[in-house]
Structure formats: structure tokens, C-alpha cells
Amino acid sequence: MEEERRESSxxxxxxxxxxxxxxxxxxxxxxxxxxxxxxxxxxxxxxxATASKIHRSLVSxxxxxxxxxxxxxxxxxxxxxxxxxxxxxxxxxxxxxxxxHRLNPIPWNPSQASKSSxxxxxxxxxxxxGGLIDGRxxxxxxxxxxxxxxxxxxxxxxxxxxxxxxxxxxxxxxxxSGECVEEKANPTNWSEVFDIKTQTWGHWYLPKLRFSIxxxxxxxxxxxxxxxxxxxRSFYLxxxxxxxxxxxxxxxxxxxxxxxxxxxxxxxxFCRGTTCGRILWCEPNELRWKPVxxxxxxxxxxxxxGNSAGxxxxxxxxxxxxxxxxxxxxxxxxxxDEIWGKMEWSDAVFKLDSLSHSSKILYSASVxxxxx
Numbered sequence: 532m533e534e535e536r537r538e539s540s541x542x543x544x545x546x547x548x549x550x551x552x553x554x555x556x557x558x559x560x561x562x563x564x565x566x567x568x569x570x571x572x573x574x575x576x577x578x579x580a581t582a583s584k585i586h587r588s589l590v591s592x593x594x595x596x597x598x599x600x601x602x603x604x605x606x607x608x609x610x611x612x613x614x615x616x617x618x619x620x621x622x623x624x625x626x627x628x629x630x631x632h633r634l635n636p637i638p639w640n641p642s643q644a645s646k647s648s649x650x651x652x653x654x655x656x657x658x659x660x661g662g663l664i665d666g667r668x669x670x671x672x673x674x675x676x677x678x679x680x681x682x683x684x685x686x687x688x689x690x691x692x693x694x695x696x697x698x699x700x701x702x703x704x705x706x707x708s709g710e711c712v713e714e715k716a717n718p719t720n721w722s723e724v725f726d727i728k729t730q731t732w733g734h735w736y737l738p739k740l741r742f743s744i745x746x747x748x749x750x751x752x753x754x755x756x757x758x759x760x761x762x763x764r765s766f767y768l769x770x771x772x773x774x775x776x777x778x779x780x781x782x783x784x785x786x787x788x789x790x791x792x793x794x795x796x797x798x799x800x801f802c803r804g805t806t807c808g809r810i811l812w813c814e815p816n817e818l819r820w821k822p823v824x825x826x827x828x829x830x831x832x833x834x835x836x837g838n839s840a841g842x843x844x845x846x847x848x849x850x851x852x853x854x855x856x857x858x859x860x861x862x863x864x865x866x867x868d869e870i871w872g873k874m875e876w877s878d879a880v881f882k883l884d885s886l887s888h889s890s891k892i893l894y895s896a897s898v899x900x901x902x903x
Contacts, residue, residue, distance in 0.1 A: 564589070569598045572606055573900070574630055599902035607839045608678060610637075610657060611846075612650070612894040615883070620645045620666045623893055625676070632858065632878035640683045644670055649698035651705050652896035653727060655679065658686070660707060661693035669694045669712065673725070678898045690732055691720050697744040699756050699770075703727050706756070706770045708737050709744050724770070736773050748793040748800060750815060757793075757800065757815050765818055790820065794837040796863065799870070801843060803835040810835065810843060810861070812870045825871040826861070834892040839899065842875065846892055848883070855879040856890070 559567070568576065568589065580590040589595065609628040614621075622643040626634035644662025651658045657676045664670050669692035675684045691711040698707045705725040722737040742762035749756050756768040790802045790811065801812045802820070808831060811820040830847040838844050843861045848854065859877035863870055883890055 565592070565595050565598055568595055569602055569604060572630070573608075596902060603901065605899055605901040607897050608900050609838065609844070609897050610652075610676075610678065610895065611892060612659075613881075613890060613892050614646070615890045626881070628858070628880065632876065632880055634856070634881040637681045638683065640674055640676070642672070642683075642685075643674060644672070644694075646893070647694035647710075648893070649693070649696045649707065650894040650896070651698050651700050652898050653700060654899045655901065657894075657896060657898060658698075658705060658725075660698055660705070661689060661696055661710075663694045668692075669710075678900045679902065687725075687730055687732060689725075690723050695743075697747040697758065699747055699749045701749055701754055701756065701770050704770070706735060706768075709740065735770060737768070746790065746793045746802075748795050750795050750798060752798060755815075759818070767815070792835040794835065794843075796837045796841055796843070801835070801837065803832045803845070808832065810845070810872065821870075823861075823863070823870050823872045825873060830857075834895055836895045836897075839897040843872070844895070846880075846895070848890075849879070854883040856881040856883060856892075 568579075571579075576590045580587040611626045611628065611634055612623050613626065614623040622639060622641055622645055624639045625637050627637050629635050640659070643659055644664050645666055646663050648662030649660040651660070656678045659674045659676065661670055661672065671688040671690070671692045673686045673688055675686050676682075677684065689707065693707065693709070693711050696707050696710040698705055700706075704727065706722070707725070708722040711721065717739065719734065721739045722735055724733050724735040725731070726733065740760055742760035742764070744758055745761050747756055747758045754769060754771065756770060758766045758768065760766075789804065789806050791805055793800055793802045795801075795815075798815070799812055800815050800818075801810060801823075803809075804811050804820070804822075810823040810826065810832070812823055813820045830845070832845050832847050834846040836844050838860070840860075840862075842863065844858060845861065846856060846858050849857050856879070857877060858880045860875045861872045862875050863872055865871075
């Protein structure tokens with residue numbers, strides 16, 4: 532009886548070998564498949580490209596790139612420039628923050644100055660201006676990081692070698708001031724301007740300041756640059772009209788090095804207080820700093836920046852068990868005369884090894900990237 536049952540029962544089903552051309556994405560017409568891929572992020576495309584040679588070929592195809600360009604596909608990516616090596620003259624490394632909150636390395640520039648460069652983020656990329664070569668010599672070099680292809684290009688050099696200069700983007704032009712060799716600096720070369728469209732340098736007049744500029748930030752809506760020098764004097768500029776004003780008062784609660792990483796979100800300024808470990812805010816015309824409330828946990832913040840969503844991104848080091856670089860995104864809301872913060876996420880974004888104990892974030896920014 533059992534033998535009859537065995538003979539009458541159907542044989543076990545064999546697993547079918549599924550070819551890429553007969554299932555999933557490959558079951559669609561080529562035009563439809565490419566149209567589907569055009570909708571997803573660059574991070575997802577990069578992950579898909581690792582699946583097979585066929586996937587990699589499709590992801591890198593001119594048809595997909597052209598379709599993304601025609602559709603005007605854009606996405607905001609967050610970049611970090613960091614010095615990790617204990618060698619002070621080695622160029623810094625560059626990373627992009629993934630949707631999974633990890634810093635992934637991208638090509639770095641072996642010709643970039645090791646420190647004291649100025650950075651300006653524009654649509655599609657980041658300019659790196661000047662700095663100290665071998666940790667000692669100022670340079671005129673300017674480099675551009677293309678954030679779509681992750682390639683580096685040398686662009687026209689500044690007229691003066693500079694390090695730790697003030698650099699700000701206003702109406703498609705980069706205004707650069709200060710930190711050139713003192714004996715060579717004069718009102719005709721202390722400041723210069725770079726036209727991004729024409730890729731040319733020109734002169735703009737800004738009186739040579741007695742003290743070095745230690746913080747500068749642009750209020751986009753007003754096209755104004757707010758500046759504080761090491762003498763605690765505050766100014767604001769309208770670069771396009773070469774207008775320059777000084778506030779009547781010095782900033783009593785500002786000591787150089789205690790209010791770092793200024794950024795503008797809307798019409799307000801934010802910074803990190805290095806002595807109190809807090810995120811601070813103020814009205815630009817008053818510069819009276821107050822703490823952002825609602826953030827009970829304090830960290831030894833090593834970097835603060837505003838992102839494209841109008842939130843603040845912070846970084847700090849954690850030395851529990853292993854050394855990790857952590858990051859968090861903080862949303863903001865205003866209630867009368869107070870600013871409240873809410874942590875949207877926090878995560879360990881980069882593991883630091885024993886040789887990177889002296890790591891330092893030199894720059895970070897959100898960049899709007901579109902297909903070319």
C-alpha cells in the first residue's frame with residue numbers, strides 16, 4: 532500500500548533557474564527598467580551596481596544618466612572633510628554620509644593643502660581655497676570637488692596666497708578676505724572675488740581690518756555677511772554693493788575660540804559653545820547668544836553645521852569601548868523668545884582606529900547634486 536502511495540505521489544518540484552532576463556527588473560522592457568532606476572537615489576544605484584556585471588552596466592549606462600538629467604533628478608548629499616592621519620602634512624580625507632548614517636570614503640585630493648583651507652559649498656560641488664602646504668606655506672591654489680562624479684579639478688588660482696581666509700558665497704560669487712602674508716597685504720589685494728559662472732577672479736573693496744576675521748556667515752535672505760574679528764568687533768557687509776558697516780558695540784560675551792562653527796538657518800545664527808558644550812543661537816543684529824533648549828544630553832561637540840532641511844547636524848567623539856565618531860540631526864522650533872531642539876536621529880558614523888585619535892573634522896556641508 533505504501534509502495535502504491537509513493538508511486539502515485541508527484542515527484543518533488545525542481546527549483547527553476549531564474550535568468551536575469553526573465554524575472555524582476557529584467558522582465559520589464561528596457562525603457563521601463565531604465566525609467567524605474569531613474570527614480571531611485573545614487574546610493575541605491577551604487578548598491579545595485581554591486582549585484583552583478585549586468586546591473587553595473589545598466590547603472591552606468593548613458594541612457595540612465597541622460598534620463599536622470601532630463602527628469603531634473605536632484606538629491607541633497609552631506610559631505611565631510613576630515614584629517615585622520617597623525618601626519619600633520621598629509622592631505623585630509625573626504626567622505627559622504629549615507630542614508631544609513633555611515634561615512635563612506637570618496638576620492639581625496641593628494642594636492643589639497645593639509646590644513647587652514649577655506650571651503651565654500653555651491654550647487655553641485657565644493658570649492659577648496661588656499662591653505663597651508665606642508666603645514667607652513669600659504670598657497671593660491673583653488674580646487675573644485677564635483678559631487679556628482681566625485682572628481683577633483685584645479686580652477687583658476689587666487690591672486691594672493693591665503694590660509695584661514697574668510698570665504699562666503701553671495702549671489703553666485705565667492706568673496707574672499709584676509710589671512711594673506713601681512714607685509715604683502717594692502718587694500719587692493721586684501722580681498723578678492725571669484726565669479727563662478729565666468730571662472731574668473733576680480734577685486735572687491737573691503738577695508739583692511741586691524742584684526743583677523745574669526746567668524747563670518749551669510750544670511751541668504753538679506754544677502755548680508757556677518758563678521759566678527761579677533762578684537763570682538765562685529766560688522767556686516769553687502770559685498771555686491773561694496774558696502775561695509777560696523778556695529779557700534781563690541782561683543783562682550785565673545786572670546787575668540789569659544790563660539791565656533793557659525794551657521795545661519797533662516798534669519799537666525801547658530802554656533803557651538805566650546806566652553807559650555809551647548810548649541811547656542813542669537814539674532815544677527817544683537818549677537819547675544821542663548822542656549823537651544825530641550826537638549827538635555829550634552830556632548831563634547833567637535834563640529835556643527837546647518838543642513839538643507841533647516842536642521843543642525845553635530846559631530847562628537849565617543850570613547851566608550853571603541854572610539855567612534857558620532858553624529859546627530861537636530862530639528863528646531865521657535866516658541867516666542869526661545870529656540871527648542873529635538874534630536875531626530877543619532878548614530879555612530881565612523882570608527883576611528885588607534886592611529887586616528889587626533890582626527891579633526893575640517894569641514895562639512897550639504898550639497899545639492901543633480902545629474903549632468
